Amino acid sequence: MKQINVKKGEILQKSGDLNSKVYKVNSGLLRSYxxxxxxxxxIFMFAPENxxxxxxxxxxxxxxxxxxxxEDSSIVVLTKDIQREGKNVGAFIKRLSVLQKRVVMLMSFSAIERFEHFxxxxPEILQRVTQKMIASYLGITPEALSKIKRERIKKS
Amino acid sequence: MKQINVKKGEILQKSGDLNSKVYKVNSGLLRSYxxxxxxxxxIFMFAPENxxxxxxxxxxxxxxxxxxxxEDSSIVVLTKDIQREGKNVGAFIKRLSVLQKRVVMLMSFSAIERFEHFxxxxPEILQRVTQKMIASYLGITPEALSKIKRERIKKS
DNA sequence: ACTGTGCATTAATGTAGGTTAAGAAATGCA
DNA sequence: TGCATTTCTTAACCTACATTAATGCACAGT
Incomplete structure (x- = not known):
């Protein structure tokens, strides 16, 4: 368990890595993809403060x-063993709940519905990342997101 | 914690229910959707024996x-409190891992790739449920699944 | 301040998978 | 055994979103 600071753009872990860690964000913003x-x-998820x-x-x-x-971030790196020993079952359940909703949304919501849910x-993440990132999280292209937003404005 | 037997088609829980339970399958096959x-x-998931x-x-x-x-099934019904007390962290982590892969696949794989992964x-679930169910799990229509399989045969 | 690189937007065109419909095969039920 | 319901397949047509490409901007590095 150690505290580290990383610069925007820095890669903490790559697909295929063994012995991957758990990252707790104190300040800044990480993503997994x-x-x-x-x-x-x-993009699989965003991780802002806490x-x-x-x-x-x-x-x-x-x-x-x-x-x-x-973003430039300050984070704590934990091993997975330590995380498990913490056996904070509630945190795992909360994460399961978020993931379950994500699957349901990917299967049954249109792009615009997923965007509005996001x-x-x-709302705070929306302000901090590019449209490209949002689109990637939603499972669509930036072009499609741009179009969707334009059409929504027209209707209002 | 009680043992019950249910007939094919019987509904154990509906969307919107409070105080929902955890079902452990001894024999048969359940699904959530x-x-x-x-x-x-x-369809969110299938749950065969164990x-x-x-x-x-x-x-x-x-x-x-x-x-x-x-299918006609024999199951054990647990409350969520009991499940949490069991604090079998490993089981939660395994489930997270499965869900993570599901999200990744929904976002980055085509219908045929998702089918082949399934x-x-x-393989044993494939034998036990209708194509309609498989299609619903994959996030496509039965018509699309039928077409996909036909095209795959042509290529071989 | 200049310049390159990435971002957002628009538009034209392409395509995976959805929708609708209809017939044949399988399955459940009386 | 017969009838009804559901399932599977095929085919024609449709639509949401992807791809490609071009343009104007913002901003990061020198």
Whole structure:
């Protein structure tokens, strides 16, 4: 368990890494994401202040996610063993709940519905990241997000 | 904590229910799913023998998922408190890992890739449920699944 | 201050998968 | 055993979103 500072753009973990860690954000903003066969990034989650971010694989398994800093950040690095010993079951359940909603939304909501849900749920993150990042989180292209927003304004 | 037997088609839990339970499957097959605004079902997960299935909301929050039986089943019903006391952190982590992969796949894989991953990961479930159910789990229509399989055969 | 690189927007075109419809096969139920 | 319901498949058509490409901006580095 150590405190570190990272600069915007710094990569903390890459897909395929073993013995991946758990990162607790004190200040700043991290994200986790995958890169598909075509080289396209897909953001899995954002982690602002007081969030914890990690790949959910056991530490013996190569992880799936990249983690990097979207802003200069101050974070605490924990090993997965330490995290488990903390056995804060509530935190795991909360995360499951968020992920369950994410799956449900990806399956049953349109792009605009997912965007509006994001706006309501994470308004502060919306202000801090580019549209490109939001689009990547929503599972659409920046072009599509731009179009969606334009059409929404027209209707109002 | 009680043992119960349910018939195929029986509904154990509906979206909106409070104080939702945790179901451990001894034999048979359960599924959880949502129903969207258009009345369309989206399967969240299948739970065959030795799996546990539940909505990931706290028991005070209205749950999002329906749970019903796809086969006559014998199950154990637990309260969420009991599950938490078991504090089997490993089980929660495993579930997180599965869900993380699900999100990644929904975002970055095509329908055929998701189908082939399902085939490899859950071959026994493939034999036990209809194509309609598989399609619903994959996030596509039965028509699209039928088409995809046909095209795959052509190529081989 | 200049310059390059990435970001946001728009528009034209492409495509995976959705919708609708209809017939054949399988399954459940009386 | 017969009837009804659901499932699977095929096919024609439709739409949400992707791709490609071009333009104007913001801002980061020198």
């Amino acid at each position: 995958t890169i598909d066969q075509k080289g396209k990034e897909h 969030w914890t971010i990690a790949d959910s694989q056991s530490k013996e398994t190569p992880c799936d996610l990249y983690i990097d800093a979207l 706006e309501q749920t994470y | 949502t129903i969207d605004q258009k009345g369309k079902e989206h 799996w546990t299935i539940a909505d990931s909301q706290s028991k005070e929050t209205p749950c999002d998922l329906y749970i019903d039986a796809l 085939e490899q990961t859950y």
